[in-house]
Amino acid sequence: MRNSLDWTPYRRSTVGFDRLFDFLENTGSADNYPPFDIEKIADDHFRITVAVAGFKNDEIDITAQQNMLTVSGRKAATKEGEERKLLYSGIATRAFERRFQLADFVRVERADLADGLLTIDLVREVPEAMKPHKIAIGGTQHVLEDKKEAA
Template sequence: MRNFDLSPLYRSTVGFDRLAGLMDAALAGETTQPAYPPYNIEKTGESAYRITLAVAGFSEDDLTVESKDGQLVVSGRKPAEETERSFLHRGIAERAFERRFQLADHVRPVSARTENGLLHIELVREVPEALRPRRIEIATAPSKPAELEAKTVN
């Protein structure tokens, strides 16, 4: 019984089409992402996040980090080797990969760096000033109608 009908939620929401699509895909089991490379997502501050991927064997030139259409796309490609190597055991995959992360609204990557075989991607959530909560002062009404008339005449 993994079938849920989310259509009642769609009747009372506006502008959440992407979120609804994500929920439908998650419930349908369409999120079959490969397990390689392993990664961590951590919250490093009030509005700061870090994604860390294990990318052993990849240099900075082999990795690509792109932000497009509300997604963070991390990919790794090793150039073709000119020399043939003979492995007795191959435990470090070094295979090509592409990993996608869905970004929430107003979350954007600010930097990426490699350290000890890990790729760290720093993200920040920046809410525009127009969307931030603001306090609206409530003015008191004049106590006498004569004061109101005097202000409108001048």
């Protein structure tokens, strides 16, 4: 399903958000398994919750690489003699891979699995050099006067 919104007016008035608009235009993914929530806990703290009912810790893999977080799961093969005779199977246990695009300076703090929900806590840590800082007006005049005195 294609997104019916036209993002062109917003693209013209923003700088550096091209990836965001590309993401919004391409969100019509047909595969929505497993379901997930993304919540904002604080200004620089986020949580992704993925419903992974039936999966154990050792059947789930979480990988963070650059600006991409990948959560994948694969059920372990059943052992011999443990054959189950299901009358109805409604719990999805198929293999999955879910990718999340992370913003710059966002890192995975921790992950927990409880009650069929995988929670991944994310923290944005902007380096001091990248934070906004005040620039003094007329600061170059002092540098020029120091150079004149040295000559």
